[in-house]
Amino acid sequence: MSTRPNPNPQSNGEEDEEIDVSLRIIKTVSLKVNKCMTVGVVKALVCEKEGIPECMQELFYNGNHLKNDSKMVDHGISTNSTLNAYVSNTLPLNLTINIPRIRKTVLVQARSQDTVQNIKALIEARENIPSSCHSLVHAGNLLEEDKTLAFLEIRGGATLHVVFIPQGMFQISVKLLNGEVVKMQVNMRYTILDVKELLQSIAGSPVGVLTCDGKSLLDSMTLSQHRISSDSILEIAPPSAEVCQIFIKSGGKSTAFEVRLGDSVLHLKEMIGSRTGTPVHAQRLMFEGKMLEDEKDLASYGVRKDSNIHLSIWLIGKE
Template sequence: MKRRTTMDPHQEQPAESYKIHVKMLKTVALDVSCTDTIDHIKSKVSAIEGIDKCSQELFFSGIHLKNDDKLADYSIMTNSSVDLYVTDGMQISVKIPSIGKTINLNVKKSNRVADVKAEIEQRVGILMNNQILMYAGRQLEDNQLLSQCNLRNEQPLHVLVSPVDKLRIFVNVRGERTVSVNVKCWYTVADVKLMIETSEGLPVSTHVLMRTQSGVEVVLAEGRTLQDQSVKNNDILVLQQKVLPQQKVQVFIKTWEGKSLTMSLLMSNTTEEVMKKIGDRLWMKEGVYYLCYRGHILSSGDTLEKHDVQNNSTIDIRLRNSRVVEPKPKNGKGAPRN
């Protein structure tokens, strides 16, 4: 006994092939399916007549047909006539290496290069004045028509991003103040440091210029330009003294009595380490005194480098109260009297 198969009413059936007529200066018959898109129809016309798809506009009963729609969406049946109008439209590919993007633009041959730049600005946010358009190794001028540029579909335009020549940057000087500096994008970091030395009196050889990148402070290379290191208008840079933890300095420790001790210290020495050295020389208990440099208290954990302690400078000992511990006797019988 033969089994009877039941067709699923929701299963898509193969589309029946039929003909439509596209009216140009001449009429062309195309074999199509109702599921073909308008873009597919344009491809067929392009293959037969050599008319670029971007130059084709199709109409049916006065309705403009959209590329992604299907023939069935417009009830275009067998032997229907579709009108073709040839325009000066074209699609170009634009590569932007600086941001790693390639975009496609629908333009007209009668558009100027400046119009393309405006479209690029709208699509990816690169200002027109910062764009240089290159095609086949040559720079395109803003007033050129695309029809004069001999563009081909298989060869893309390239966009070079040219930053504004003049920049204003802000430099935070060792966390104490922020200064505004007018520079040009082709200045090197060494040039900027020299400008700051002239205005602020800080020697360039002992300082580095840094910027914060992804939450990390990065030292800018001396001989490279601001443009090479992606410094932009209104960026904030930081000028800090070079960290030389093993650099030794001679420091005078001035006591409350006006006496001075000469000590050789490392810039990496902490306040605790300095106080231990002082305690070994003066036999003073911890907590009785604190250290002060140029009016600033050296807090716990601070290094000499943090306070920019200079060679042959003076650190003052300040008493926390009036109690002074007498020097320890060597023989244990009491301190000698004057």
């Protein structure tokens, strides 16, 4: 007489041991692609269709690993070809990519073992900005393409800044508001907005007006157009002491306030509170998509005459 195995064996009082198992689930996904598409773009299509982040995908064809910046045609991939996809179980890092030239911020997911070149390929696939035409900056430093995020100590939640045309670099000096002079590697084709973005990654706060030899520099113009050279010294202009008018918008209404650009955000909130009765702790101020922090001045956010600042009121969670 045979004995059935007990599905719940007892082990003399010992706890049941937990083990990890992996299930191999095979699924075929059809995509319409162009033979000149890069592997990075194909990964983006898979992400869109299946919800698998690009950074967790590894694609293979005929046993060869496909790099993000290579094209379908480079690997002899044609109609009805089958690619094999391996999905990593590594948790992705969420990174913010700031692209000042087009005034856009995007989120990408990456792994700590990804290189800077991998991130640039993700940006190329997402925003159609060729990897060869831009560099990435973090904390004021240009990132070397062959270094990994782990090596560079870049963690989830970090912001990387895109600057264009990294060839032909030279050094300029910039005098900060506290009198400190910093050196920066730049390119003649960088716009003033690009330079401000680099400075923001160093200073940690938005930069207002940049000047050279007492003249204000326009954001949209390049260093070349402003005749900036390696011996030039740029300065961050101090906030204006002059009184100017700005507008606070809330609930479809617009209210004018007289302020100094050197005033703190907290001081502006106090002015709003004294006029409207809204407590300071309940006010949230936004300008050009950025939340204004109490301890910073208005000029640091680029607020100027006739600017519109949006007010929202938070009645829950009083500080």
